[in-house]
Amino acid sequence: MIDLRRAGPGEFIAALPAVLDVYTAAMRPPADQLSGRQGIMRNHATFPGFTCLLARTAQGATVGFGYAFHGAAGQWWHDVVRQALAERAGPGSASGWLDDALEIAELHVHPDHQGRGIGRRLVRGLCEGRPERSAVLSTHDRPTAARHLYRRLGFVDLLTMFVFPGGYEHYAIVGVPLPLPAPR
Structure with a gap:
């Protein structure tokens, strides 16, 4: 049995070694990117409305894991996605999804x-x-289990084939109005 435990910023930061182990196993990033990723995650814990869930076995x-926060101007992802969405779909769409x-x-x-349904x-x-009025995220823009999961949960494509500045991989930016639709 896997339990979900809500963790505040301090507990999340204390759990970063275990969180990075999961991240590494799931994403297989180059080793030289892990210290930067750890810094980004630590910084995210300071953002407004930060919330985290840790999925743990009975043995601990x-x-x-997953974490989220209230998006706001001045946050890198928020600003980059807002600009791209405004350019492709118009400022009203960007405001509607990201304000x-x-x-x-x-x-x-x-x-x-x-x-196993953990995601x-x-x-x-x-x-x-x-x-919040909506939930948004980015995911690899290819037919992955994650992409399928988000669709089943009601997320729709806001941007596809999106490449973040300095990157090379294609992402989909997806969103869903909150609260989430009831399970099917």
């Missing part, structure tokens, strides 16, 4: 535990009871 091992949004920054499940529970748990 972290096998998944009052929960930005799901990271959501990962260790590969040994994928396919779905993490998304639902992060969005549950949030005051």
Whole structure:
């Protein structure tokens, strides 16, 4: 049985070694990027409305995590996505999706535990009871299990084939009005 535990900023920062282990197993980033990723995650814990869920086994091992916060001007992802969405879909669309949004920054499940509904529970748990008008996130723009999960949860494509500045991979920016639709 996997339990979800809500963690505040301090507990999240204390759990960063385990969180980075899950991130590394799920994403397989180059080793030289991990210290930068850790710094980004630590910084995210200071953002307004930060919320985190840790997925843990009965023995206390972290096998998944997700965190989100209230998006705002001055946050890198928010500003980059807002500009791109305004350029492609118009300023009204950008405002409608991002003016009052929960930005799901990271959501990962260790590969040994994928396919068991943990990711779905993490998304639902992060969005549950949030005051924001929408939830938004970026995911690789290819037919992955994550992309399929977000569609099943009601997320729609806002941008596709999007490349972040300095990057090379294609991402989809997706969003869903909150509260999430009831489970099917």
